[in-house]
Amino acid sequence: MVAQSSAPSAAPAPAGGVPVIEARGLGIEFQQNRKRRLSLREMLFTGRSTSPQGTFWALKDVTFDVLPGEAVGLIGANGCGKSTLLRLVAGVLIPDTGGVTVRAGVAPLIELTGGFLGDLTARDNITLTAGLHGLSRAQVAERFDEIVDFAEIQDRVDTPFRHFSSGYQVRLGFSVVTTLDEPVILVDEVLAVGDRAFREKCYRRMEQLVGGGRTLMFVSHSENDLKRFCQRGIYLHKGEVRADGDINDVFKEYVKDSDKGLGR
Amino acid sequence: MLMLDRGRELVDRRQVLWLLVVRDLKVRYSSSALGYLWTIIDPLMMAAVYWLVFGFVFNGASRGLHPYVVFLVVGVLAWQWFNAGVMDTTRALQQESKLVRSTSLPREIWVFKIVLAKGVEFVLSIPVIALFMAAYGHPPTWTGLWSVPAAIVLQALLVSGIGLALASLTVIVTDLQRVVRILLRVMFYLTPVLYSVHILEKSFHVPHITQLVALNPMAGIIDLYRRAVFEDTQTPWQVPAIGAAVTLVIFVVGAWIFRHLEPAVLKEL
Numbered sequence: 001m002v003a004q005s006s007a008p009s010a011a012p013a014p015a016g017g018v019p020v021i022e023a024r025g026l027g028i029e030f031q032q033n034r035k036r037r038l039s040l041r042e043m044l045f046t047g048r049s050t051s052p053q054g055t056f057w058a059l060k061d062v063t064f065d066v067l068p069g070e071a072v073g074l075i076g077a078n079g080c081g082k083s084t085l086l087r088l089v090a091g092v093l094i095p096d097t098g099g100v101t102v103r104a105g106v107a108p109l110i111e112l113t114g115g116f117l118g119d120l121t122a123r124d125n126i127t128l129t130a131g132l133h134g135l136s137r138a139q140v141a142e143r144f145d146e147i148v149d150f151a152e153i154q155d156r157v158d159t160p161f162r163h164f165s166s167g168y169q170v171r172l173g174f175s176v177v178t179t180l181d182e183p184v185i186l187v188d189e190v191l192a193v194g195d196r197a198f199r200e201k202c203y204r205r206m207e208q209l210v211g212g213g214r215t216l217m218f219v220s221h222s223e224n225d226l227k228r229f230c231q232r233g234i235y236l237h238k239g240e241v242r243a244d245g246d247i248n249d250v251f252k253e254y255v256k257d258s259d260k261g262l263g264r
Numbered sequence: 265m266l267m268l269d270r271g272r273e274l275v276d277r278r279q280v281l282w283l284l285v286v287r288d289l290k291v292r293y294s295s296s297a298l299g300y301l302w303t304i305i306d307p308l309m310m311a312a313v314y315w316l317v318f319g320f321v322f323n324g325a326s327r328g329l330h331p332y333v334v335f336l337v338v339g340v341l342a343w344q345w346f347n348a349g350v351m352d353t354t355r356a357l358q359q360e361s362k363l364v365r366s367t368s369l370p371r372e373i374w375v376f377k378i379v380l381a382k383g384v385e386f387v388l389s390i391p392v393i394a395l396f397m398a399a400y401g402h403p404p405t406w407t408g409l410w411s412v413p414a415a416i417v418l419q420a421l422l423v424s425g426i427g428l429a430l431a432s433l434t435v436i437v438t439d440l441q442r443v444v445r446i447l448l449r450v451m452f453y454l455t456p457v458l459y460s461v462h463i464l465e466k467s468f469h470v471p472h473i474t475q476l477v478a479l480n481p482m483a484g485i486i487d488l489y490r491r492a493v494f495e496d497t498q499t500p501w502q503v504p505a506i507g508a509a510v511t512l513v514i515f516v517v518g519a520w521i522f523r524h525l526e527p528a529v530l531k532e533l
Contacts, residue, residue, distance in 0.1 A: 044524050092530065108367070114362035115367070
């Protein structure tokens with residue numbers, strides 16, 4: 001069964017024909033009711049990570065290619081598997097069926113403040129988080145000022161992170177993750193961080209990144225954001241790819257479905 | 265084969281691993297006034313209590329080696345690394361769940377960084393042992409030159425193996441944390457920390473009791489540390505040898521369990 005409704009080549013193919021992200025028959029199954037714990041023995045010896053009863057497939061047989069430089073928007077109702085798909089591509093979840101090959105480094109804008117520790121200063125946090133995402137010490141030193149400037153925390157670099165307001169915490173997170181120069185960027189609705197002025201800055205930074213030839217996979221419910229950054233859309237419905245192609249067409253399809261009440 | 269791939273990936277990421285170890289130590293010391301001293305105060309206070317209770321009240325000094333305080337401090341500090349390492353690795357993945365869910369590092373790293381951070385603290389407490397030895401005018405032995413590094417490597421492998429198994433199992437069976445806490449307390453008394461292996465043969469007439477105790481790798485590992493202090497620990501070499509073999513088995517099994525539970529664990533986090 002092929003869940004694709006149109007070939008990935010529907011998007012204008014940029015130079016370099018080898019796809020940077022290649023998903024083949026991706027499927028992942030989750031526990032539905034948390035009461036029914038699966039038997040450990042079963043998991044250890046059969047390699048299954050879920051029990052046969054009370055499960056649902058969050059993603060089913062998802063297949064697509066993303067070429068270098070493409071910007072792909074993931075569209076769909078809540079719970080249709082968008083974020084799960086992003087996590088599979090980021091390699092922080094392991095699929096139950098199929099597989100995904102990513103041929104370049106990934107900068108995940110998934111949990112922006114995940115790496116930060118409240119007790120350490122902003123300076124320590126920047127060094128550590130950037131290091132965790134693969135920057136060397138020299139690279140961190142080189143970009144340190146840029147990160148601090150972007151987050152606008154010049155006068156507070158030696159303040160413990162927990163003393164920052166939640167808005168500033170996210171600003172710093174965004175600032176660090178977007179300075180990584182990984183060729184693939186995964187964004188899970190974290191564009192709208194901070195106040196109005198900062199949000200504009202975030203948008204400009206994102207445009208810069210996408211314009212610079214990076215590959216983008218973007219989860220959002222905002223029509224404006226999707227159309228602003230992406231040329232191609234993948235519409236997921238109940239874990240399956242329902243449409244894949246030009247962002248405008250795919251979005252229309254989604255709107256049509258959700259007006260019919262099918263989207264949920 | 266898979267395990268080798270993982271190993272290579274970890275070697276590539278050793279910089280990140282080191283970064284995490286430094287981060288752990290920084291957090292520990294930046295939020296407390298006494299910082300480094302805490303890593304020593306805790307085990308030393310315990311050693312003092314054991315010394316009073318077992319050294320004098322129960323005349324335990326005859327159950328160990330002379331000087332009994334030095335004998336105790338070596339054992340208690342080594343046990344401290346084991347105890348803290350196992351306790352913390354049990355929670356390794358839950359504690360860092362946000363990072364585990366947002367970075368695609370080899371997941372074993374979250375266990376190893378705890379083992380290493382605790383190991384660094386242990387190494388930093390070695391000067392305290394030296395102080396005690398100086399106070400008693402007790403020179404170190406030549407054997408220590410290799411037996412201590414060997415013991416450190418073995419203990420790191422042992423705690424990693426147990427940690428890999430427990431870290432992944434606890435995500436799925438949350439009650440395990442409590443079980444571990446109780447087991448650790450029981451293990452403390454079953455491990456020759458307060459007493460020496462050779463005493464067992466005299467006190468209990470159980471066949472092969474030495475070999476039985478040696479199945480607990482910490483018995484051999486602590487003995488290796490003590491060989492740096494005591495010329496003759498009166499413990500046969502087969503105790504550390506059996507301990508080393510069991511350690512390797514535990515490490516392989518732990519890594520295997522971790523790999524097999526990984527997909528399920530990631531879903532639960």
